[in-house]
Amino acid sequence: MHPALSVIVFTTVSGLGYGLAAVLGLGALDAAAWPTRVAHVLALAAISTGLLSSTLHLGNPQRAWRAFSQWRSSWLSREGVLAVATFLPLTASAWMSVIEGRYLPLWGLLGTAGSVATVFSTAMIYTSLRSVQAWHTPLTVAGYLSFAAAGGLLLATVAAYAAGSDMAPRLALAGIVALAAAWAFKGAWWRRQRRMAPISTPESATGLGAIGRVRLHERPHANENYLTREMGFKVARKHADKLERLALASGGVAPVLLLAAATFAGGGLAIALALLAVPFHAIGVLAERWLFFATARHAVMNYYGR
Amino acid sequence: MTSLPAYPSAKRLGLVIDLDVCVGCHACAVSCKEWNTGGYGNALSDQDPYGPDVSGAWLNRIHTFEVVPDGGQVVGEASDARIVHFPKSCLHCEDAPCVTVCPTGASHKRAEDGIVLVDEDKCIGCGLCAWACPYGAREMDVAAGVMKKCTLCIDRIYNETIAEVDRVPSCVRTCPANARHFGDFGDPASAVSTMVAERGGIDLMPEQGTRPVNKYLPPRPRRPLADSAPKAAAVDVSGVTGFFAWLDGVLERI
């Protein structure tokens, strides 16, 4: 599948934003501390940026409001509805923290629940597509949720250290656990992708399998078309393997080591170490998202010999 | 409404495509493009139409495949390999995943005749339906920013201002080999239903769970290559002497 920058940025940035919002909603941080206030604003900014960038690839963005109508059948519609609905408690929580320095459990927990539900429906958009076999697994949902949690805990750890909160080492530990879980899910996802037998083949796509082996002889058009541009992207396995290792090293190993180091260091050094873990993690997740699209094969390519 | 109709419609309009007959002339694709660029919804735009990188939205495309039977030999141009021309357009699936994923209600399946359509005034051009279709039957019109797909020529089949013989999809009307047929699969006595029953019509990618309405008739069996090799008749030349015996010997050697 074509790795569209807008969608990769959207899922990465909004994942981080929702992860952070979900952790803040639990009330683990002192609502009156300035780093918590910054974190609230940051979470809202990340979520809004993500949502805006996701509308960039629309052919008719001025009608985007219509996407809220089909929540009964469409995960994309559900994602839109949940994203907008979640803004309410998240804004309320941010207001309470930034302006009044208070934490309201009801709004906080509602925000957490909404954040989890929104990331869940984002993941379900991909998971529900049988035409892209690599995505069609609960591991996709597990990955999206755990990456959001890991990113959120990571950012919350930075805020906790900056606030000098004694929750910081505990958050760091939770971050390490979430990072380990996320990359374990991703590892399983990659293994499954490598080993799965394709459910659709040129033989089943043409129905000619009863006669023999099927091979594309001539494409319908000499040039690329919408389908081959959108769904014909394929990255060589060799490069995918290399990128997977890079993603894991930057997005998993580095932040785990930095967080662990932060718990031992404490003080100002801990803030720096935890903060450094954020870009490493983000780059790893961006690479993981790029691979998520670039390595996934769409069933239609059985008609295009790719 | 992008939920599928609660009950399968009594009328299920669709196409039968005969892979034994299609000659791969692309006439149906061209006539489809021509009809639909002036018909339902936005024109089917092309980008860089007269340049080297021409590309555009088509609702019907003809692929050509080579099929080699198990153990079949492929020797140059004469072999057991078969060339099969393969027209492909929307199959108007019963369980259409392109419909249920649509966030806006633009993509829908009509309860009255089973035709899958895009209401272009509602479409936001998110492209998710094209991802959901395993057959590549939907293409974005990048000029209008809306999704295009086969309408089964909804503006022909019910059109009482044109001659009755023309009230079939443009591709069906155009096909010079009569490889395409239009009809109601909900009626077991219809010509298309009979054809599918007689020739063993097949679903494409049944494993995708889409339950396509359109059916494909597989190519008829062909004799293996070895059966058509000329069998040299053995001629008895034992009694020949003199010049003819010499000639026979020379001809044997060359």
Ligand code: SF4
């Ligand atoms: S062929 Fe594709 S576009 Fe047509 S109904 Fe089936 S899934 Fe939808």
Ligand code: SF4
């Ligand atoms: S491209 Fe249009 S028809 Fe397709 S899913 Fe998006 S809004 Fe619906």
